[in-house]
Amino acid sequence: MRSYSIFATTAISLLLIATSARAQLEIEIVDGVEGALPVAVVPFDFGGAEIGPETPMHEVIAADLRRSGLFDPMDEADMIDRPTRPAEVSPGTWQLLKVDYVAMGRWIPGADGLSGEIEYHLVAVHSGRTLFSRAIAAGPGVFRLRAHQIADAIYEELTGTPGAFASRIAYVKVTDTGTDDERFELIVADSDGFNPQTVVRHSEPILSPAWAPDGRRLAYVSFATGRSNVVIQDIFTGQREIVADGAGINGAPAFSPDGRMLAMSLSRSGNPEIWVRDLETDRMSKLTEHWSIDTEPAWTRDGRQILFTSDRAGRPQIYRVDRDGRNVTRLTYEGDYNSRVSVDPYTGALAMVHGGQANFRIAVVDRDLERLRVLSPGRMDESPSFAPNGRMVLYAAREGLRGVLSAVSVDGRFRQRLVLSDGDVREPAWSPLAQ
C-alpha cells in the first residue's frame, strides 16, 4: 500500500477559504479518441454503511479514466453483474459485454466505525487474472481523494505511466471583470475541478502561479501593493513570504526541481533579466545580462539549466542558459513568437505559446527539438502546463470575453474544456504528483 500523506490531510479544507460549490469547474470533452480501452468500474460495496462518500467512488474513478481519453468506462446501468472481489467476476459475462478490465472495491470499517479501509481490485477479463488487489486507509473527507488514487493505480497498471488524477490544479479566477468590484482569486482545486479552495483574493491582479515540488507551496505574482511582487505561500497554513519586491518587475517565479531555488524575472537592474534566489541562503544570482526582455524561466528536469523567453533577436523565442549564466543558446526558430515554455517532467519535451500577430496556440516540441506539433486551435491560447505524468497539457484559452481552461493530450488527439460557471479563468498550473 502506498502512502499519500501530503494530500491526504483534511486540514486543507479547514485552512483555506471554501468557495461556493457553484464556482467549480465543469469538464466537457471536446474531441474524443477512438480505440479507448473498454473498462467497467463496478459500484463499490459499502454494505449499507452510513458514512459513504458524497459522490460514489466508482463514479469519480470512471470520470477520471474517461477524462484521460484512453479509457471508455461502461455505463453503470449496463452492468448486469456487480462483483466486489475478484472471485465474484464471471469472465463470460464481461466478455459478452465487451469489457476488457473490471475494477471493483469495498469498504471495510475499522473498530471505531468511522475510519476503515477501501479494498480494491483490477481484473483482466480475457485472462481472468487479477492484476492487483490492494487496500488503502479511508474515511469521511478523503473518499474522493482515494477514488482519484485508485484511478491512478488503474491508469498506471494499464498504461505503464503513473496517473495524475490525485494531483491538483492552481488557477486564477477573475470575477466582475472590468468593474470596480473586480476580484482576482488564486484557486487550488482537484484535477477534476472539484473542491475549489481560494488561496488568496485581491482587487489587484494575481498571475503566474507555480508549484513547489512538495505540492504544498505556491509562488505567484501579486500586485497587492500596486507593484508586482513575487510571493511564496504555503497552501495549508496560509503563511506567505514576499521573496522579490525590488524596483520594476518582480515576476515569473519557477521552483527548481529540488524546491531549493526560485528562478524569476526581475527588472531591478533596468530591464527584465533571469535571476535565481536560493531559498535557504536568500542569495540572489543574475543569470542573464541583456537589454532584451528575458522572462518566463523554466527549469530543466536535472535543474542544471533554465529555459526562458527572450526577444533579444527581435521577437520572443525560447532560449536556454546554464545554471551559472553561461552558454546562452537559442532553441526555437519555427514561427515568429514562442514563449512561456513548460517542461514535461516525464520526458523533457517542451510546451510553449506558439504563434504571432493574432493567432496564439499551444505547441509541443520533443526533447531533441526536432519536431514541433501544434496542439490547440487558438486563437488566444496561453500558459501551458504539463500534467505531472506528461500525458496532458493544461492551458488557458479565450471564449468570447471570458477565459476558460482546456487540457489536450500530448499527441493532440484528445481535448477537454474545464468551464467555470461564473467568472473568467486563466493561468493554470498543474501540481506535481503527490509524494
Next chain:
Amino acid sequence: MKFALRLLTVSALALILAACATDTGEVPAEPEPTPRPMEPTEPVEVDRVDPANFADSRNLDNPDSLLSQREIYFAYDRSDVRAEYLPVIEAHAEYLRANSSARMLLEGHADERGSREYNLGLGERRGSSVNDLMRAQGASRGQVEVVSYGEERPVCRQSSESCWERNRRVEIVYTAR
C-alpha cells in the same frame, strides 16, 4: 430695507428664470459684455490660462492644453514612442521641471496577445521609453516612476485590433501635482 432689497433680488432672479424657461428656439445674440477691470481672483481668470504654459498646474485639467493628454499609444510588440506623442511628453517634462515636488507614475500596458509575463516586460519597456524622453527633457530621476501592468488592466476587452490599439499604452498618472 434689507428685506425689500432681498425680495427685489429674488423677484429679479425669478424673472430671469422664467425668461429662460419660456425661451424657445432661437438663441438671442449675446449682448457685448461691458468691459470692466477684472479682479485677479475672479474665476473667469481660469479661462485665460495660456494652454501652452506647461508650468501651470491648472493646465493639467484644461482640455485645450497638451498637459491634459495622459495616454501614449504604441504599435504591436513595439515600445518606441511615435513622433506624434513627443509634444505631449515635452509638455509633461516641462511641468515636472517647473514643479519640483510633482511626481508621476508611468503605467505601461500591453494588449492581450502573447504571454502575460512577456507582456509585463513589454509594458515596462513602453513606460521606460516615455521615462527616458521625460528625463532627456529635464525631468529629474526621483520624479518619475515606471510600473508595468502588462495585459492585466485593459481599457477595452474585445479581441480586435481597434481594442488592442487602445490597450497598448502608457498612462501618465500624477501622484503629486
